[in-house]
Amino acid sequence: MNKKSDYSTLPSKLRILLIGAHPTDAFDNAGGTLIHHIDRGDDVTCVVMTHGVRSHSNVLLDEILTSDVALSEEEIEEKTQFWAREKNREVVDACEIMGIKDLRFLVMEDDIFLITPELVRKLGSLILDLRPDVIITHYPFEGGGIAYAHATTAHATLHAIHYASTARQGDSRKIHRTPQLYYMGIPSAGVALSSIEATFHPKVDFIVDCSDTMDRKVRALDQIRSQRYAGPYARKRIETVDGHFGRLAGMAYAEPFMRHTVQVCHYLPFTVDEQQRGNETQTDRFARMTPMVGQGIPYEETSDVR
Numbered sequence: 001m002n003k004k005s006d007y008s009t010l011p012s013k014l015r016i017l018l019i020g021a022h023p024t025d026a027f028d029n030a031g032g033t034l035i036h037h038i039d040r041g042d043d044v045t046c047v048v049m050t051h052g053v054r055s056h057s058n059v060l061l062d063e064i065l066t067s068d069v070a071l072s073e074e075e076i077e078e079k080t081q082f083w084a085r086e087k088n089r090e091v092v093d094a095c096e097i098m099g100i101k102d103l104r105f106l107v108m109e110d111d112i113f114l115i116t117p118e119l120v121r122k123l124g125s126l127i128l129d130l131r132p133d134v135i136i137t138h139y140p141f142e143g144g145g146i147a148y149a150h151a152t153t154a155h156a157t158l159h160a161i162h163y164a165s166t167a168r169q170g171d172s173r174k175i176h177r178t179p180q181l182y183y184m185g186i187p188s189a190g191v192a193l194s195s196i197e198a199t200f201h202p203k204v205d206f207i208v209d210c211s212d213t214m215d216r217k218v219r220a221l222d223q224i225r226s227q228r229y230a231g232p233y234a235r236k237r238i239e240t241v242d243g244h245f246g247r248l249a250g251m252a253y254a255e256p257f258m259r260h261t262v263q264v265c266h267y268l269p270f271t272v273d274e275q276q277r278g279n280e281t282q283t284d285r286f287a288r289m290t291p292m293v294g295q296g297i298p299y300e301e302t303s304d305v306r
């Protein structure tokens, strides 16, 4: 007779590993959800795959585009290294606001970012060290799944999860099977970033109510000055992405996810919140959906970014 199955909702402590392509992905897509788990006492580690400067330093990209005299290779490298250090500092500050303490930078290049055996081993090794219950990464077919760092990161993560569960060459560590994988940043239904993405029909299969965390998420995005996220964009981003999913699900702000593996339960998943909504007044419903936190948080321009 097998051990009796336990379908209780959550084990006492979870080990969560988020693997993101760019520095801000660590909190931009799933930061509100991570705050909930950190506050619960779960172990949360965030991996930043690329330094993100070659594709996301909007200051550097504009400089290369608008400079009257072409920058030399040495100048571009010097500026890339400078902005990589700046971006690193910004992300550490942002993650501190979010309460994310364990942040790992793999410092991959982001001009050409491909899956290699070395990358899979590096990620797999991290999985073997941390032995996570849950991994969160991007949707593998975001943007169509081709030549897009988010999708490449998701594919590398899937390879690494497989690698960690095999009898590996030259590695005697105990195998680790990751029990559940969640995809973050799921595109909104009906709008695809490319026609290839549209063929994969991404679906949001559950939503985390993050209304209580959005003030921290706005202040975290305010740290990302080199990417022009700070200030008005941070507020626009929160209202149009987290606010969009919140409104769809009847709350102020939310983060969407998609499970890789179907969830197994003993009972139908059903929450007290769902039950309470059955008796809610329309006044209460709109009061829950309507708050807009962004514009209430002051932002002061600094001269940090030229």
Ligand SMILES: [Zn+2]
Binding pocket: 021, 022, 024, 025, 150
């Ligand atoms: Zn990204």
